[in-house]
Amino acid sequence: MLPDDVARAVSRYLSVADRLLPRRISGFYVVGSVALGAWQAGRSDIDFVAVVDGDLSERDLRLLALLHKAGNLPAAWQALIRGRPHIPGTLNGVFVAAGDLGEPVTRIRPAASHSGPTFKRGSGFEVNPVVWKVLLEKGVTVRGPVPGQLGLDPEPGTLRDWNLRQLHGHFAAFAGKAVSARPPRKPLLPAHRVAVAAVLTPPRLHHTIATGEVISKEAAAEYALDTFEARWHPLIRLALARRLGLPAPGVGDARGLPRLVGEFIFEVIASADRKG
Known part of the structure; x- marks a missing residue:
């Protein structure tokens, strides 16, 4: 179960994602402080792992970069009007191809990731043994099979x-x-x-x-x-x-x-x- 503020933020984010990349994000899992029971409204970010169907084209990657900005506009606006130097409530995460989920985590090459103001192609720190352990044991399923059915190997x-x-x-x-x-x-x-x-x-x-x-x-x-x-x-x-x-x-x-x-x-x- 997600906190209400998190559920609303995730719903808005996925609504934008589905308009930009229809039917491409087949799995979405919340990890980080939410999964560990330590999320704080107005202070914490929202960390996720997203599963993408099929290979991402150059156009798809540009749309993911746009999603990073458009999907987080509400959090950015709240930070601006409150005069905060950071942006609590931002969704930060990593996008992984569905076909790679069964690989040992250290062998997975993410399709893309974003954190704070940074969007990266072909890399993502969050694909690591710690995050994969949290995903497998405590990840909150928003879309797709439960983590235990994904064939994850946190090594x-x-x-x-x-x-x-x-x-x-x-x-x-x-x-x-x-x-x-x-x-x-x-x-x-x-x-x-x-x-x-x-x-x-x-x-x-x-x-x-x-x-x-x-x-x-x-x-x-x-x-x-x-x-x-x-x-x-x-x-x-x-x-x-x-x-x-x-x-x-x-x-x-x-x-x-x-x-x-x-x-x-x-x-x-x-x-x-x-x-x-």
Whole structure:
């Protein structure tokens, strides 16, 4: 069952999709925070996996790019009139050919994807062992067979290593810049969403490495408070408060926040390496 706001947004999006690409989207599944029971009205995006029948032509891909804009107009308008720098309620997702669904997830080449302002052809980060596990176990069916009938292969044997690679790749690079004596010209933490992702996503990956289960960012905050030393708790509580839209507690000198975040990420990575 989808929250009412999500159901309305998905219905509008698919209405536009069916006008642009009639009878081509045969499956539509909501994943992400909705599937994990952590979606927040006015704050969360809506993540999906869409199944497309047949090969996509150049014209079809142009129409998918248009769908990304036209299907998300209501969310963009609400963000504009409220003066928000990000767009909650946006539908972000990946389009996969129906014939590829039975392949191991790491071998699937998405037809297209869109996230935030970005539309990509032939790629999509969301086709990965974590999202496929959520899709198979908790994905919400809007159109098409239930996920258990799709023949999905999330490759559970790769789950731990995939999460470790994310920590040692993107997050280690971010942390290295954060603790550098010469920080980059662009601010590392320009908005609360970046701070939340940087603080709460590494413990989320850590939890999956340790337990094999996928949890929400909110649950990852509680897990981090139970798992990591008390010196990190003010930072974790700050990220959780920002995630929930609550008054944020202080963590000392704000100018030192990027370095503190970087040091915490390195702590999470070191702990994850000791797991297993």
